[in-house]
Amino acid sequence: MFIRKAAPYFLLAGLVCIVSSGLWVLNVYDDYDSYPYFSYMLLITGIVLSIVSFLLTAAVRRKPSLQKSEDKKDYMEWAWRSGEKYGKKLAGGILAALIIIACFDFNLAISLLSPLFVAGMSGVALIFILHDQDKGEKRQPKNTFLNMADYRKQPFSLSLILFLFYAASFLISKHCGIQLNVGMESGSEETLTVPQAVNYLAVLIFASGFTYIIHNTGFFGIPRSKKSDVLIMAIHAGELVFGGLSLLAWVFIWL
Incomplete structure (x- = not known):
């Protein structure tokens, strides 16, 4: 029972370690001649925690939820209303705090934009995931490839793999003394750069992680509830x- 309850928190901690380390590595590339040791360790720790969580969840025999479907429906409706009610207030408070910080330290305010964007959009994604409900339609058996792409069955999404790939390539380039043209992929300021693009991937990482957790276990008092195929397809569309x-941006920085 304890293992089943601890598994989702291991996964969440692992994703936080991976995303925070990866965002830092990608955004401070030009500020360091070589990355500090902790950047490697934090990334590795996140990967290990995510794998351990997946293995624990898969090993524990899944039992049907004891919570009534009506109770779940009421909880989801409450979460949706609360998200709408407090979301705007929270966003306004964060914006005001950023403006105040910018008055004293503009560079610090700019550096906070990336993690705040990821945290805010991940929170929005969580609200939508909570609202999503599987209608109970009968599904056809899936092949191995489709099962691997179903984030209700495993949390290692395409966005997570790409994110790790980009972070690892930046770490390796520094270690090997290869200078990348970060932020200058096409010579246009309007072009999406790798450090900018990974912010969106980070949101998708948390979205797929939340989907896996809530579909299989639930956490922080959020009950387990089945998620629909539409939600998975929406995440896949964002990943595409x-x-x-x-x-494409990553290819250009190596040219």
Whole structure:
């Protein structure tokens, strides 16, 4: 029972480690001659925690939820209303805080934009995931490839793989003394750069992670609830767009 309850928190901690380390690595590339040791360790720690969580969740025999479907429906409706009610107030408070910080330290305010964007959009994604409900339609058996792409069955999304790939390539380039043209992929300020694109991938990483957790276990008092195929397809659509753009930007920095 304890293992089942701890598994989702391991995954969440792992994703936070991966995303925070990866965003830092990608955004401070020009500020360091070589990355500090902790950037490697934090990334590795996140990967290990994510794998351990997946193995624990898969090993524990899944039991049907004891919570009534009506209770779940009421909880989801409450979460949706709360998100709408407090979301705007929270966003306004954060914006005001950023303006105040910018008055004293503009560079610090700019550096906070990336993590705040990821945290805010991940929170919005969580609200939509909570609202999503599987209608209970009968599904056809899927092959191995489709099962691997179903984030209700495993949390290692395409966005996570791409994110790790980009972070690893930046770490390796520094280690090997290869200078990348970060932020200058096409010579246009309007072009989406790799550090910018990974912000969207980070949101998709948390979206797929939340989907896996809530579909299989639930956490922080959020009950387990089945998620629909539409939600998975929406995440895949986001990955196709931002994954493709980020991959194109990544190719240009090596040219």
